Amino acid sequence: MRKNRSRRRWSGPAALACAGVLALATACGTSSGDSSGGGSAAEDQGGFTAPDIPMQDSVGDPEGQVNILAWPGYAEDGSTDKSVDWVTPFEEETGCQANVKYFGTSDEAVQLMKTGEYDVVSASGDATLRLIASGDVAPVNTDLLKNYPDIAPFLKDQKFNSVDGQMYGVPHGWGANLLMYNTDVVKPAPTSWGAVFDGASDYAGKVTAYDSPIYIADAALYLMKTQPDLGIEDPYALDQDQLAAAVDLLKKQKENVSEYWSDYLKEVQAFKSGDSVIGTTWEVINAVAQGEGAPVEAVLPEEGSTGWSDTWMISSKAQNPNCGYLWMDYITSPEAQAQVAEYFGEAPANTKACALTSDKTFCDTYHAEDADYAAQIHYWTTPIEQCLDGRTDVTCTNYGDWTTAWTEVKG
Amino acid sequence: MHQLRRLDDGLDRGEGLTLSIIDRRPGLRVGLLLTPPMLWLGAAYLGALGALLITSLWTQNDFTGNIERVWTLENFKTLFTVEVYRTITVRTIGLAALVTAVDALLAFPIALYMAKIASPRAQRLLVIAVLMPLWASYLVKAYAWRGMFSADGPIEWVLQPFGLNTPGYGMVATTVTLAYLWLPYMILPVYAALERVPDSLFEASADLGAGSVHTLRRVVLPMAFPGFVAGSIFTFSLTMGDYIAVKIVGGTTQLLGNVVYDNQGAANNLPFAAAVATVPIVVMLGYLAAARRTGALESL
Incomplete structure (x- = not known):
């Protein structure tokens, strides 16, 4: 039943969008259609272009709920640990009830986003381009997010979260393997x-x-x-x-x-x-293992490392886009960022969070404001036929x- | 009777008509009775298999993960030409055969004792004991074996005085774990088969001068054979499809189930996963055909 509903919703606005733009022929199939990710040239991504999905230009009245697809630990509502709860304040503040689903791998996230049942997703760099290319996520209007200016500049307009200078999400946090x-x-x-x-x-x-x-x-x-x-x-x-x-x-x-x-x-x-x-x-594994008494240490080797940089993205079929935007803005606020980053063990994207962490050295430990350290990390990116170099x-x-x-x- | 007739007349005319048609035509009655289960079997079961086969003939956009509904045999070509899939298929069949053999060897003495030697009371207790592990979750049992084979686990502790180490996670651990998990499915049919062997046959065999080994080999084993075949269908097919136990105790080992899981869950490549999934189906069809040829299935 649910699927039917979302299919119908998708066909409305999407069909309109498709009719408007000729070039969309490849992007507007069914949910399991045949979009190929486009073809014309864009230098920085070796010719990768995104399907033309309309971008929201204002945030209207909240719909009353938002369906969130997240990495474990990114949207805690106190059910795992009573003291770990930044979802309830969001619900009280915005009136959007948050329905959270956790996923285990980037591939699972890509698969679940195809159902159209989720409004926002915390996607790592190895999922983002795939979501963009398949038309499952929409560009994000960063002007609508009041916390966006506080995001660390070295996380913005990266190869894995933007196409041709257009952001497809708001950075959440990052870390090194x-x-x-x-x-x-x-x-x-x-x-x-x-x-x-x-x-x-x-x-x-x-x-x-x-x-x-x-x-x-x-x-x-x-x-x-x-x-x-x-x-x-x-x-x-x-x-x-x-x-x-x-x-x-x-x-x-x-x-x-x-x-x-x-x-x-x-x-x-x-x-x-x-x-x-x-x-x-991952840093969080090291912390948990040490906490359980295992004799372990973790280092960033001299070659540098691979790592992840996660981005909150909004579905192109979002049924609750306004609550989705409100969530993206809330989760990148300094208060929420401080809690998520400390709970998960990663550097917050919003560096204003550094003043709010309970452990005042937290941001130093995770090098949150250290652009040089961040530059040593090769963030997970989906390999594509057009060479990314x-x-x-x-x-x-x-x-x-x-x-x-x-x-x-x-x- | 009179009253009934009147009641019948009082019923809605159409309903009375339907009822009498069903009364008069036994074929229709049987048809109505069997249609729902046949629909279930046909639509839900065979339909799902058919959908699987159709999906395996489609392809997937490698990058976006969207399924492209273009007819192609590409998936099967990859499956047969890329060497790693042949290796994995052979490994999976080999493991299934090994687990089946281990279970058969373990099950026979236990089933024989249960069926022919134990007192009726002990017999009941043993049946419960054999069934008991089935009450515990599959995952709990697999993780228990992960603990057993770990570098600080009991196996290491027992073997260390002899200068040996735990085999660690790999094929050995997988074989042991799966043999443990499926053992009840082998014991029960063998036990059922042995229980039907009349005691008089043992006496007759002894009267004719056969020793116990000879009796076992010439009388008991042939009569237990259908039980082994039935049990082996369980152990073999369950091993063919397993991917969880091997993920827990298998170390780096991959089976067909893992390839299906990785392609469906990780790579979103449902068409290729479907193509790989047809391999165990074909193997099992071959296995069932072979089991049928032995004639064991008729005497079950």
Whole structure:
């Protein structure tokens, strides 16, 4: 029943929009249509253009509810932990009841957004471009968000959250994938990703890695620094040969891998029991593992790192667009940002939040205002055929190729 | 009778007509009785399988994840030509066969004891004991085995004095966990088959001079065979489709189920996931055909 309703809603305004603009022929299919992501040239993204979805120009009366699709921990209403609640104040302030659904991977988020049942989503950089290209999200009018000017400038107009200078969301927070190790076993402390690639055999059977095609970028980043001959400029822009080199490296790594993780609690447990002693991690995992008494440390290796930068986006089929905008503005306010960032363990996008965190050194720990640190991070970005590093003489491998490659790595 | 007739007359004319048609035509009655379940079987069950097959002939836009309804055999071509999928298929079938063999070996003595040696009271208790693990969640049992095989778990603790280590997460742990999970499904049919073996056959066999080993081999095993076949259909098909236990204790091991899951859940590639999902279906059809040929299914 619900699906029917959303389908009908979609056909109304969307059909109008389609009729208006000729170029939309490819973008206005059914929800499982055939949009190809366009074709004309835009220099910074190697020719990627977005389907023409209308942008909202004002925020009207709240609809009374908003359907939120979020990473776990991004929209807490006190049901997990009574003291962790920034959703209730939002509901009281705006009169929009927040219906929150959490997702586990970027791919799940992309899939769920296709249903049209969610108004806003906290998308990581490896989901954003896919959502934009498939026409599932609309451009965001940042003039309607009063907190937008306070967002750290180095997070705005990035390759993964904007197209041709048009923002498709509002930055939420960011963090780096770190190298975590067991301090009892791994000595001396590692300073390079080499510890899990070329040097992985020192910890044979105890290495761990993130179980997602996007982890190929970690290998590509390492190759970018150690094998300049391959000519990798951006770990998300790999041609066939570069992808093959990364896959080879990952296959060699696999011989020493105990298991791959995608559930963060599984990694905490593996480090606690000693099944894993070294591998990629998130700040929040390090904190939880240390909190549970595991002898672990996490470092940002000298090669720099991959990482995530999350963006709140609004669905092109949003049934509650006004509440959606109100939510995007609220969740990027200094008060909400301080709570989310501290709970999740990441740098807040709104740097005014730094004055409001309960731990006053929090923003320093997470380098929230450190543009140089942020520049060392290669944020998760969806690999597409148009090379993101600006090369036009080759075709790059896309996310589908990466998925197949990842299956081959795991064998 | 008279009163009834009058009641009948009082009924709505159309309704009375329908009732009498149903009374007069047994074929129609059977038809009405069977239509809902047949619809369920046809539409919901076979329909879903058909939809799966159709989806596998479509393709997906790699980037946006939208399904493109273009007829193509591309998914099956990838499935047969890319080596990693062959490796995974062979691994999955091998694991299913191994788990089935382990379960058959474990189930036979237990089922034999339950059916022929235990007292009626012990028999009931044993049946409950065999069924008991089925009351606990699949996930709890799989995670219990994750603890067993962990580097600081009981297996490591037992093996360490002998200079050995836990095998860790991988094929060994997966085989043990799946064999444990599916064991009741093997014990019960074998037990049922053995229970039907009359005690007089044992006496007759002994009278004719056969030792206990000989009796087991020539009398009991052939009569238990249909039970093994029935049990193996469970253990084999359940292993063919498993992807959760292997995610928990399998380390880096991938099975067909994981490929389906990764393509559906992670890559949004429903058409390719559907194509991969047809592999266990084909394997199971082959397995069932082979089971039928043994004649075991008739004597169940």
